[in-house]
Amino acid sequence: METVGIALLGVGTVGSAVVETVLRKGAEIGQREGITLEVRWGLARRVERVLAAGLPERAATTSIEPILEDPLVSVVVEAMGGEEPAATYMKRALEAGKHVVTANKEALSKHFAELVATARARNRALLFEASVGAGIPLMASLRQILTVNRIERIRGIVNGTTNFILTMMAEEGMAYHDALREAQRLGYAEPDPTADVEGYDAAYKLSILASLAAGTHIPPDRVDRRGITSVTPDQILDARARGGAVKLIAEAVARNGGWELRVQPVFVPGSDLLAHVRRNLNAIELTCDRVGSIVLYGPGAGPAPTAAALVADVLDAVRFGAALLPKLKGAS
Template sequence: MRRTVNIGLLGLGTVGGGVVKLLEQNGRAIAQKLGRPLEIRRILVRDLNRSRAVKVPPELLTARAETILEDPDIHIIVEVMGGLEPAREYILKALRQGKSVVTANKDLLALYGKELFAAADAGGADLFFEASVGGGIPIVHSLKECLAGNRISRVMGIVNGTTNYILTKMSREEREFAEVLAEAQRLGYAEADPRSDIEGDDAARKMAILASIAFGTRVTYPEVYHEGIANLHPQDIKYAADLGYAIKLLGIAWDDGEAVEVRVHPALVPLTHPLASVGGAFNAIFVEGDAVGEAMFYGQGAGEMPTASAVVGDIMEAARNLIHGTRGRISCTCFTQKPIKPIEDIVTRYYLRMIVKDRPGVLAAIAGVFGERQVSLASVIQVGMVGEQAELVFITHLVRERNLREALEILEGLPVVNQIACVIRVEGGTAH
């Protein structure tokens, strides 16, 4: 190898610009830590003439990926362009040529991880992806190395900053979802098209990656059940708080030894749980292992410089391996294939809000339906009146989701039940 470790950067958007800034800002310290300097040799962009937030010498820019991928003097490819194609094509080509790759692309990993890791093994190259989950939070490295001696039974967390910002504002200011979303878009916390965030898709991709690493079994994005936050109402956030809970969009992964469940949805979290206090656009990931016990990783889960921090950390690890003529940690840790539990088979607790007729015998009729379907109620509270109707809130004990759905289907047909207004799972208790 030459004394300088040369980098080919695919993309110069928000994250790519952050990588350039960080390498310039801390380049001397990085070189001292590695024993060799890192240098960006070429940068792939779509438009050579576009004005950019970060200044780079024009001669570094190219619109042809081959200029980077086929340059023998470029040792590490850094993919921060996003999307599935042509990013997948470029990464596969680089890995098969033996070039190490650092990527922040959660979409690719959640769908095509197996193919990418196979290409890395075939080419004898490293594939690092810390920035794909949790921005600057070092969760991938921690699961793959620091906690590798544990049997991880649970990973649960807030892995989307946009939805956490929205829910925090709704909770603290008792405002409607649509109003807070519009504000988040104005402030840059939410995209112009926010569907991937608010519908849970972004979090589902990240949970597919985390579950695969934590449990050693491959989980892909289509296998992750997910719901979004658009249907949450301020009154449910308020009622939850009165009962001692916060509502968060959670990514949840369990391994019971036989099967795994991986899901993303709004959930009530006890105010005593560490995740309940995570506010704003921050992320937090709670891990439970047989040796370490409970651990939580907290920090900024997105943004230019936090994400660049994770990317540069991976670049340094890839460079260190090249300098010493070795490969790093095993790219793929999916050594088994456990079944994914259908959402109907999960067992958890539930928060329910119903609008019912205010007359004698209503509660007994509802309780009878729940009892027939083996849904045990922990508490029932009349929280108010809606005209001449009563508004009831129920919290269940642990129950199988299939049983709850069957009970709710029957209840919807009862003349005394006018509306099942809200159903939210309750999480953050002991393992089931």
């Protein structure tokens, strides 16, 4: 049985769920895959956070250095969030010969080409299934689809928080601020909801999906972005009366040899599947030249689905290494 040493960068909601997943599913994975997963390190700003996740004191660190120096760490799982220091830590981990698996759409979307290039130069894996759509197997599907197809359009609901707020406004007649408070109470929205409600989170995710489809890095500042803060109850009720819904739609379209990317609240008619995606669920439609249209639907956030995607990526990193790296122009 092969033992795979893991270091967790970030032991918050997602990182703790990775520890729990390894504890709960480790034996089953070991039996089936012949791989024992060992969480050797947990990095956080506060050591108590690492201990609260159930890791021993010797695994707790506030510095990346012991992780980079540990020869028994083969995969670094990044679940810190934010652009920095996450992006630098991922780059340093790849340079130190570790595979990297991440849930961080912000750092990845802003540094995609550089991270892929570093992974390729070091012959290491960089996997990011959890960064968009959490447990929905989007990246695995894209890899499969893109071997033969050209993707002409990506269109979807990729932010569960805003979809929950819009659903509450439509179905419960709530005002925006009440719906936001309800989302915060249920843990679907952060105390500072800016990244979600202003559409940044959706723009990061769209940037990643469009970059893969285009085969070149399209950074998130290329997204024409508008959030949901200006959506009025009247617009929502009017959409409902017309049999549809207002949804925050992320869309990337291949046009005239380039790509147009936008995130904005729009009216979606009832005849469209996306109008029926409720609460904090996600759905992404891929329009492909050979397969036609595909919709992937499911829980786009939450600790358990996100951690499941991260742990699956850890196994793929060990099994396939750099073979699963995306083809991005300028990154090879």
